[in-house]
Amino acid sequence: MAENGVTDPTLNLSQEELYKLGLTFYKENEGRNFHLAYQDKIDLVAFTQQANHGSLKQANLPPLGTLDIIGKERRAAWEKLGELSKEEAKSNFTSQLFKIAPGFKEFVAEQSKAEIEKQIEEVKLLKEKEEEEVISKAREEERLKEETQRRAIQDALNKQTFQQFKGYAEQQYPGNVDQQALLIKQLQEQHYYQYMHQLYQQQQCGTGGADNTLEMMGTVGNLGTSGENGEEHETSLVEIGETTQTIIERGLDELKLEEKPLDDNGGPEGGEEYAEPEEASMWTRKEINEFKDTIRKEEGEAIIKIGHGETVTVRVPTHIDGRSLYWEFATDSYDIGFGLFFEWVDPEDTQVTVHISDSEEEEEEYVTDEENPDNDGDAESGGRGLLVDNGPPTSCIIPIYRRDCHEEVYAGSHTYPRQGIYQLKFDNSYSLWRSKTLYYRVYYTR
Numbered sequence: 001m002a003e004n005g006v007t008d009p010t011l012n013l014s015q016e017e018l019y020k021l022g023l024t025f026y027k028e029n030e031g032r033n034f035h036l037a038y039q040d041k042i043d044l045v046a047f048t049q050q051a052n053h054g055s056l057k058q059a060n061l062p063p064l065g066t067l068d069i070i071g072k073e074r075r076a077a078w079e080k081l082g083e084l085s086k087e088e089a090k091s092n093f094t095s096q097l098f099k100i101a102p103g104f105k106e107f108v109a110e111q112s113k114a115e116i117e118k119q120i121e122e123v124k125l126l127k128e129k130e131e132e133e134v135i136s137k138a139r140e141e142e143r144l145k146e147e148t149q150r151r152a153i154q155d156a157l158n159k160q161t162f163q164q165f166k167g168y169a170e171q172q173y174p175g176n177v178d179q180q181a182l183l184i185k186q187l188q189e190q191h192y193y194q195y196m197h198q199l200y201q202q203q204q205c206g207t208g209g210a211d212n213t214l215e216m217m218g219t220v221g222n223l224g225t226s227g228e229n230g231e232e233h234e235t236s237l238v239e240i241g242e243t244t245q246t247i248i249e250r251g252l253d254e255l256k257l258e259e260k261p262l263d264d265n266g267g268p269e270g271g272e273e274y275a276e277p278e279e280a281s282m283w284t285r286k287e288i289n290e291f292k293d294t295i296r297k298e299e300g301e302a303i304i305k306i307g308h309g310e311t312v313t314v315r316v317p318t319h320i321d322g323r324s325l326y327w328e329f330a331t332d333s334y335d336i337g338f339g340l341f342f343e344w345v346d347p348e349d350t351q352v353t354v355h356i357s358d359s360e361e362e363e364e365e366y367v368t369d370e371e372n373p374d375n376d377g378d379a380e381s382g383g384r385g386l387l388v389d390n391g392p393p394t395s396c397i398i399p400i401y402r403r404d405c406h407e408e409v410y411a412g413s414h415t416y417p418r419q420g421i422y423q424l425k426f427d428n429s430y431s432l433w434r435s436k437t438l439y440y441r442v443y444y445t446r
Contacts, residue, residue, distance in 0.1 A: 317347030337427030339400030
């Protein structure tokens, strides 16, 4: 666009960008780094006026004073440009600068180079950001997948080891159901980490048995037997020499759960009055905020603050017209322990009551396997055992375990075994500092 072969620096610049560079260069350097002739400055000013306002006639400016000689000369130069377009005026301004202003060409070349580098850097940063987003998304998907598989494996292991660890916990904390549940959870977590450690170790070392499998036994001393037949629980693991992800997937696929045999009558022993309750059903749903809002609006009394170290027991009598109990609960910010129990006693009314206690106040205890040999259960669907505490007989339908109810709503149902009183226990005894806010709802169906 400029003359005398000085157009190269302007190749990647628009006319508007080049004009703005010219104005900046002129204002910052004229009179300091170089000096132009008076008439050259008059001509440059005329080009800027034409570029900003168009022709002098279109500007429709008021007349100048008689003594404003410089102003009159500027207007005369402006008037000579006639109907020159604004774009042409900008082009002539930069062309004139290239001719008469020393250093302008180098200035434009430097700015052009900086602009190119800026664009390259922006493209580079954008590409890096997109790549990071793709990697981050893949990592998150991988993490969620592994977390889902980890939970599935841990739940399966918990089912296998529940009876073993339950017997051990009863020996360590006789009469303290909450401490027993806490110990069982700790033992099951240790069992899971030991299980996974051996999986990874086996994969890295590439060594194994004749069938390239590994057997996991009880992780606590003298816990190798369970049930009246003293059967050992074994878990077949995965083949060796696979990737970590494949190990987790195969560990999940090949984890076989052993089912305990029923007695000769195909069911639990004992009288009909205290027959073993059916297993409870549990599930989760994502609409946690909607659930909390509903509880706040409709059932304000169903919001309980559970202090650190406390356990809340919600006692729900069965209804004469009901067949099943349903429950839902969630918390703010942190998880909480939950378990379900059933008192084999005829309720005097249908009033739901709430009892708050420290964990050490609970004086209940499980009947041992020797006293109740057909007791069976697991960590989620209900390790069911008969409880005695110098009060009415009580069965454990769902043992107390910590639930991530601050992330989603936990819900469940249980068919009445007969008329009695359900105990929904919400356990915060493991928390030394934090209180928990509980939202819950219980109802029956016919």
